[in-house]
Amino acid sequence: MVGSYVEPLDTYADMSDLIQRENLSSEHYPYNLAYFTGVIADSGIPPSSDRDFPKREQEKVEKQAINFLENQIGNLWPKATTPENPQGLNWDLLVDIKNQQGQKRFYSQYWRVNIDPSERYVLSVPGSTKYRLKTDESGFNNLYLTGDWIDNGYNSGCVEATVMSAMQAARAILKQIFEIEYAKQIIGERDSWF
Numbered sequence: 001m002v003g004s005y006v007e008p009l010d011t012y013a014d015m016s017d018l019i020q021r022e023n024l025s026s027e028h029y030p031y032n033l034a035y036f037t038g039v040i041a042d043s044g045i046p047p048s049s050d051r052d053f054p055k056r057e058q059e060k061v062e063k064q065a066i067n068f069l070e071n072q073i074g075n076l077w078p079k080a081t082t083p084e085n086p087q088g089l090n091w092d093l094l095v096d097i098k099n100q101q102g103q104k105r106f107y108s109q110y111w112r113v114n115i116d117p118s119e120r121y122v123l124s125v126p127g128s129t130k131y132r133l134k135t136d137e138s139g140f141n142n143l144y145l146t147g148d149w150i151d152n153g154y155n156s157g158c159v160e161a162t163v164m165s166a167m168q169a170a171r172a173i174l175k176q177i178f179e180i181e182y183a184k185q186i187i188g189e190r191d192s193w194f
Contacts, residue, residue: 006072008038008064030095036065045117054115061113066106122149124156135168136176144169153189164189 002012013035024030040061046053073080074087082090092101096108114120132151135144146169148154148161155161164186171182 002076005076006068008040009036009068009072010039011035011037012076028095028097036068040064040113043115057113057115058111062106062111065111066103069106121157129155135165136172142177144172153186160188 001014004010005012015033015035019030019033043057069089070085071087073089077089078086080090080093081088091103091105094105094109096105098108100108129151132149132155133145134151135146138145146165148157148165150165152161152165152168154164167186168189174180174182
């Protein structure tokens with residue numbers, strides 16, 4: 001895994017262990033599965049009348065990805081390049097069920113951009129913790145909140161905060177519904193620095 005490469009696709013992870021979870025024919029079986037992620041410039045939330053916004057944002061991220069693969073992949077995958085362009089991807093190495101040639105094979109890969117409001121990331125900027133709800137503060141009976149976006153003590157966007165919030169939800173449910181005290185300490189819950 002690489003976490004600070006070239007913007008905007010600065011994070012790379014070899015996820016080949018997930019290939020077995022895909023339903024792929026032997027003819028189009030990949031021998032590597034790579035995840036590239038990064039932060040895109042925020043275009044803001046457009047008016048609901050702007051129906052082309054998702055398409056434009058998708059095209060923007062695809063253009064950035066193609067540029068990355070044409071000019072930056074050589075340092076990560078030197079054996080996946082061509083002699084003509086030692087920094088650019090040999091497009092013929094990509095699996096393409098349509099058997100297209102060259103850069104067209106890019107479009108048989110899965111690329112997406114998170115633009116919906118529910119997909120946007122919650123930041124931990126100074127003074128924002130006071131706006132985070134606790135797991136049992138949904139305002140509804142029997143509805144418990146969980147995720148790295150709630151007030152879980154750690155209050156940072158990460159898997160640890162997500163797990164902590166799930167443990168807090170479990171504790172609240174056990175107490176409310178089953179009247180059982182959750183005895184385990186949730187490490188980091190009381191160590192908030194935000």
